[in-house]
Amino acid sequence: MYCENCGAEISKEAYICPKCGVKVKKEENNDEDKPNVGLNILSLFFPIVGLILYFTWKNQTPIRAKSVLTYCLIGWGIGIFFNIIVATIG
Ligand SMILES: [Zn+2]
Incomplete structure (x- = not known):
């Protein structure tokens, strides 16, 4: 790499x-x-944590932000899935 100054x-x-x-x-x-x-x-x-981290990071570290958002959405999906099952069975 090279010095930006000289x-x-x-x-x-x-x-x-x-x-x-x-x-x-x-x-x-x-x-x-x-x-x-x-x-x-x-x-x-805790998908809400992922969502907060995503908005905190999306400008500075977009890769990390996207990764955490993916897991947030998976967690959210699983949560909804279990809610549907519980609602169906219960
Ligand atoms: Zn220099």
């Missing part, structure tokens, strides 16, 4: 450009933007 080639792990000393814009966001398994499962059991 164009010097710098190591991926570098936080500061060794040439001009400017803080390197880390691609940290991309690393963070991946599905979070724990919160996906949480969304499965």
